[in-house]
Amino acid sequence: MFSGLMRPVEVLYEVAVDAPLATTLTYSQPVGRTDEERVPAGCCVRVPLGRRQAIGYVLGPAEPQPADAPAFVVKPIAEVLTEAPFFPASLIPFYRWIARYYHHPLGEVLRTALPLAPTSRGSSRQVRAKMRPVLLPGPLLPPVIDPEERLAVDEIVDAAEVAVQVSLKQAERKTLTLFCEALIQGNHRPVPRALLLERYSGAGPRLKRLVELGILAQIAERVLRDPFGEAEEAQPPPVRLTDEQQQVLATLLPAMDAQVFAPFLLFGVTGCGKTEVYLRAVEQALAADKTALVLVPEIALASQLEAHFHARFGSRLALLHSGLSDGERFDQWQQVLSGPACVVLGARSAVFAPLEHLGIVIVDEEHEPAYKQEDGLRYNGRDLAVLRAQMAGCPVLLGSATPSVVSYHHCMQGKYTLLTMTKRVAAQPLPAVEIVDLAAVRRSRPDLAFSDQLIGAMAETLEQGRQSLLFVNRRGFSPYMGCRDCGAILQCRHCHVSLTLHRGQHTLLCHYCGFRQHPATLCPACGSPRISGGGIGSERIEEEVRQLFPEARVARLDSDTTASRRHYAATLRAVRSGRIDILVGTQMIAKGLHFPRITLVGVVWADTGLGMPDYKAAERTFALLSQVTGRAGRGSDPGRVLIQTYQPRHYSITLAQRHDYPAFYEQEIATRRPLHYPPFSRLVNIRFSGRKEERVERAAIQVGRFLHEHPLAGRGEILGPSPAPLVKLKDKVRWQLMVKSGSPAVLHELCEAVLAERSKLCPHDVTMGFDVDPENMM
Template identity: 65%
Template sequence: MACFYEIAVDAPLLHPLTYAQPTGSDDPLPVGCCVRVPLGNRKAVGYVLGPAEKEKGEPRFVIKPILQVLSQKPVFPEELLPFYRWIARYYLHPLGEVLRTALPLQPTSRGTGRVKEKLQTVVVPGAQLVDLIEGREGPEIVAALAKDSTLQLKKAELKTLGIFLETFTAQGHQPVLRSLLNKLYSGAGPRIKQLASAGLLELAEQRVYRDPFGEPPPLFPAPDSLTGEQEKVLAEILPAIDGEAFAPFLLFGVTGCGKTEVYLQSVGHTLAAGKTALVLVPEIALASQLEAHFFSRFGDQLAVLHSGLSDGERFDQWQRVLQGKAKVVLGARSAVFAPLRNLGLVVVDEEHEPAYKQEDGLHYNGRDLAVLRANMAKCPVVLGSATPSVISYHHCKEGKYTLLQMQKRVANQPLPQVQIIDLTETGRSRPDLTFSDALINGLADTLEMGKQSLLFVNRRGFSSSMLCRDCGAIVQCRHCEVSLTLHRGRNRLLCHYCGYSRSPNVVCDACGSTRVHGVGIGSERIEEEVQQLFPQARVARLDSDTTANRKHYLSTLKDMREGQVDILIGTQMIAKGLHFPGIRLVGVVWADSGLSVPDYKAAERTFCLLSQVTGRAGRGEDPGVVIIQTYQPQHYALELAQKHDYPAFFAREIAVRAPLAYPPFTRLVNIRFSGAREQQVQQAAQQVAGFIRNHKWASSLELLGPTPAPLVKIRDKTRWQLLIKSSNQQVLHAVCAAVLEQKGKLWPSAVRLGVDVDPENMM
C-alpha cells in the first residue's frame, strides 16, 4: 500500500501539500528529511512533516510521488516541528519558507545545495599491523617487517611505515592525516597505497569540522567570587532550571554590573544538570565579544551560529548541535532555530534591541521566539538588559515576568557623570568641525592621562547627504528616494538601501550646478576630524564598512583591549556589550538622529542607545565621563538618560503611549505593499483597506492609512503601508489571514503584499 506524506514546500503556499512515496522505494521517510517534489511545471524543495492520509472516495486530484530524497537523515529534530508550525501561524508565513529560514543550508530544487560535509583521508593500522603494535616501539616493528620475506617491502615503504608509526604513537594512537604523511615524506603518497594493498595500512574518510574561531579567542578566567547581587539573582534562576518549568525572568542590570557572569553561571548549572542551553545576542558584533567568555568556560561544548560564519562553518556548527556534540549555542537571532534537544535554559542578552527583528522574508522576532522555545521546552528564560524594552518591563508590572535587578557595578564602580552640550547655544572655537570645545578638551585630557576614548556617531560614511548650494536639492539614489552618502575612503556616493553607487563628482540633477558639497556627519568624517585634532593619537573605526571582514573586527577589539588604540570611533556596534576598563571618556557626537524618525518607538530607542553607549565609560579604576552633543537638550529621553533613570523614562513613555493605544496596550500588524507602478500599489492598498473595513470584526480594529511609507521608494519599488491596531490578537490574525486568502483578487500579482506582525520598524 502506498504511503503519503505531508510536505511543507519551499514556496509561497499557505498550506502544506500531500505527496506519495518515491517511485521504486518502500523505505519510510522520517520527519525532517529534505526532498524534491513536483510543483506545477517546476520542481521544488520540501520538508517531510509526517504521514498524510489519502482522501476517501473519489480523489479531487492526482497525488504525485516525491521525486528525490535529498537528505536521508532529518535536517531538523521532529520535536521542533510544533515550534515551526507556531511560527508559520503567528507570522502568517508559509511553513516551507519558515523551515528554509531556520536551516543553515539553503537546498535548491536541483540538489541539496552547495554546502557539504568536509572530509579528509586518514591512515590507520591495517589488520597485519595491529598485532605487531601491541607492546612494541616503531623501529622494532619496522625491523620485524623488513625481515618478513613474504612481504618483500622496499626501502621507501619501510620508511613510510616508520614515519606513520612514529606519528601514530605521538598522537596517542589516533588516525594520522594522509596529508600530514605526505608533508613529512614526499614519497609517502604511492607507498601508502601499496602498504594498504598489503593489509598493513588502511585508508578511511574522517569528517572535518570547519573551525569558526580561527585564532583561538582570548581566555577569560572565572572570577574568584561573585558579587552579592549576582548571588541573589542566581538564587532565583538556578532553582528554576532545576524546576523544569517555564519561568520568564527579566534581568534588569545597570551597565557593568556583571550580567555576563550570571549567564555563564546559569549555563554551567544547566550543563551540570545534563541539559542544553541557548544564548542569543542581537548582533554578530556582540556574539564575537561573548564568544571568548563562553569558549573559556565551555570549550568544545560551545557552538556559534550567525551569518558572520562561512556557509561551511555554519553548516558544521548546526550538525554538531543536531548530533548532540555541542551543548551550548551562542548566536544572533537566527540561532533561535538551533536544533538543541533537552533544552534547559534560554538567555536573551540586550533583549531590548530592535536587531532581534528580521526585517525581510519571515518577519520574526528572535527575542519573542526565544521566550516561546523556553515555554515549549518547559525551562526558564532570562531576558537581560540595562535598558529593558518597554513591553518587557510592562510584563513585569503585570506579573507576566519576574523582575530581577542588579543596580551596582562590579567593584562598586560609579556610573559615569554625563554632561549634555546644547549645540544651539554653545560657541565653538572650531566651527569647521563637529566637536564642541567641551568634547575636544575631554579628548585631550583623556589622551594626556593615557586613557582611552570612545566616540559614537549613528551614521557611517563621511557625509550623510550631498547638497546643491545653488538650489538646495539633495542628490538622491536613482532607485530609491533617499540621499546618497559620501564614502570618501572609497571615493563613491553610496545608497545604504540598494547598494547603488556613483562618482562623487556630480552635477545637480535639478539645476545642473557643479556646486554640490557634502553635508551631515558620519563615522568616516569623525575619524578624519579626530586625526586633524590629535595627529599623535592612535585612532580606529568600527562600522559596517570596516567590519565586513570578521578578522579585522576581532583584531580591532584585541588592539583596544591591549591598549593599542587611543580613540575608537564607531556606530551602534560599539554602543553595547564592550567591556574595556581603559575607556574613560565616551562622546556622543550627535544624539538627535533617532528622534526625528516617524516611529512611536523613537524616544525608547534613543534612550536605550544613549544609556548603553554611556555605560561603556568608567569600567576601570577611573571614573567615567560622558559628553552628549544635541540640539534637543530638553527632550525627556536625553534628560533621563543623563540621570541613568530608566524607571522614570518608562513611566513617561507609558503615559505617552496609553492614550494613543500603542504597544503594550495593543498589538500591531503592518501590511506593506510594493510594486513598480505607483498607481497599482496605491489602488491595492486602498482595496485591502476597504476589505478590512467591511470585515465582520472591523469594529474590533483600528486602521491607520493606507499611506505612502516613510521611505516611499526603495529599489525602484513604490511602497505603501496599512497599520492595523487591536487589543485582540486572535482578531488581528484572523483578519490578516482573510486578507491573504484574497491573493489575486484584491491586488494584482505585480504588487507584492507583506504582512509584518509586531512590526519593529515603521520605515
C-alpha cells in the same frame, strides 16, 4: 459503502514545500522504497509541484483520506535528499506556530529556519531545449533559452522538448584525505594529502598508483571547521559573586530545577555582571543534563560573549550566526543535531537551533530592534525565544540595562518576574554625564563636529594616558551630498534615499541596495559641479580626530571596517591592551564591550533617531545613549560622558543623563497610552511593493477598503493606506497599511480575511506581506 470507510492504507507523508502555499501537501513513498523504509520527519526531499520540482520538508505521516473525500492523485516523493533528519521532529509544532502567527507559508518558514539544508534557492539551473521545426517569417533565432529571463516551462513545453537539471546548493561535511602504509594502518600516523603534495611536487599521480598497488592506504577523515578563530581572552570566573548576582540566581535556579516555563526580566545596569549570571545558569542546565540557548542581537556581541562561553564550556559550545562560513555553520549545526554541542550561542537565527531538552533560554540585550528580521519571514528572535522556552517548559531570562517598554510593562502587569541589579561589579560608580547644547555653546572650531568641551575632554584623557570612545550613529564620511547652487540632494537611482559619501573608498554608496556612483558628479537637477557633503559619519569623525590629535592612536569600528571577524577581533584586542587611544564607531561599539581603560565617552550627535517617523524613536534614543554611556568607567578610574545634542531638554536625553530608566518608562507609557500604541495594543503593518506605482497604490487602497468594510473593523483601527516613509527601495515602490487593535485575535482574523481574498485584492505583480509586531516603520 458508508462515509467513514477509509481507502486502502498506503504510506503517505505530510510535506511542507518551499513555495508560497497556504497548506502542506501529501506525497507517497518514493519509488523503489519498501513500506518499511519510511522517510523520517525532518528529512529534506525533492517533490513534484505542478510541472516543476521543489524542495520539501517531511513533517511526518499524512492522515489517510476518507473514502468520501474528493479523489486526487498522490504523487511519490521524487528523491530523499537527506536520509538523516535535518531538524528534530519536536520542533515541528514550533514551526507551525510561526507560520500561523506571522502569516507566512510553512515551507518558507522552514527554509528560513534551515539555511543550510538542501535548497534550490541560489543554486544553478540548466535548461536545455530541443526546438521543433517552426516556420517563421524573417531570420530564425537560435534555439537558446536563458533561465535569467524566467521563461516558464509551462509556456514553452508545447514548442520544445525541455529538460531541466537543478544543481542543489548544499553545505556538506568536510573530509581530509590521509595516506598511510597499507600494512600498518593501525600503528602508523596517517599523513594529509595536502602535506605530501606540498613536500613532493607532482606526487598526485604516484599516490594514486601506490594506492592501486596496495602499498599505501587512502583514508577519508571527517574534519570540523573551527568557527572560533582567535577568540578574545576570557576573564577567569570571579572568586565570589556579588550580593546581587547571588540574589538573582537564588530566584532563577530553583525555577530551572522545577522544569517549568517561567519568564524573567533581568534589569541590570551596565557593568553589573549579567554575563556571569548567564554562565552560571547555563552551568546549572548542563548539570541537569539539559541544553541551553543564548541569543545576542548582533554578531559583534556574539564575538564578545564567545570567549567567556568557550572558556567555560569548550567543545560543548556551538556558534550559529551569519558571520560564519556556510561550512562552519553546517558543522556547528550538525554538532548540535548529533549531540556533542549542548550550548548554542548566536544571533537571532540561532533561535531555530536543533536543540532538544532545553533547560534555559537566555536573550541578552532583549530590547534591541536587531532581533527583528526585516525581510522575508519577519520574525522577532526575542519573542520566538520566549515561545521556545514555553514549549520546552523551561525558564527564559531576558537581560538588559534598558529593557524594552513592552517587556518592562509585562513585569508591571505580573506576566514576567522582574530581577534587578543596580550596582556595578566592584562598586564602580556610573559615569558622570554632561549634556552639551550645540545650539547654545560657542565653538572655536565650527568646521568640526566637536564642541570645545569635548575637544578639551579628549585632550585631557590623552594626557592622562587613558582611552576615549566616540560614538556616532552613521557610517561613512557624509550621510548626504547636496548641490550648493540649487539645494538638490543626490539620491540613489534605485531607492528614495540619499547617497552616502565614503571618502576612503572614493565612492557614493546607497546603504540599502549597494548602488555606487563616482563622487565627482554633476547635480542631476541643475547640472552644477558644486556638490558637497553634509551631515556627520564615523569616517568623518575619524578624520577630524586625526586632525586634532595627530599623535593619538585612532581606530574605527563600523560595518565598513569589520568585514572580517579577524579584523574586528584584532581591533578589540588592540583597545583592550592599550594600543588604541581613541576608538570611533557606530552602534557596534555602543553595547556589550568591556574596556576598563576607557574613561571618556563622547556622543557626537544624540539627535539622529529622534526625528524618525516611529513611535519608538524616544525609546531607541534612550536605550542607545544609556548603553554607550555604560562603556565609560568600567575600570578603577571614574568615567565621564559628554552628550552633544540640539535637543537638550528631550526626556529621552535628560533621563539617560540621570541613568533613570523607571522615570523614562513612566514618561513613555504616559505618551503611548492615549495614542493606544504598544503595550496597549498590537500592530500589523501590511506592506505592498511592486515596480508599477499605480498598481501598488491600487492594491493598498483595495485592501484598505476591504478592511474598513469587514465586520471586525470596529474592534480595531486602520491607519492608511499611505506611501511608506522610504517610498522606493531597490526599484520597487512601497505602500503600507497599519492595523491596530487591543485584541491579537482580531488582528489575526483580519489578516486571514485579507489572505483569503488575496487574489481579488492584490494583482500578481504586487507583493503583499504582513509584518506582525513591526519594529521598523520605514
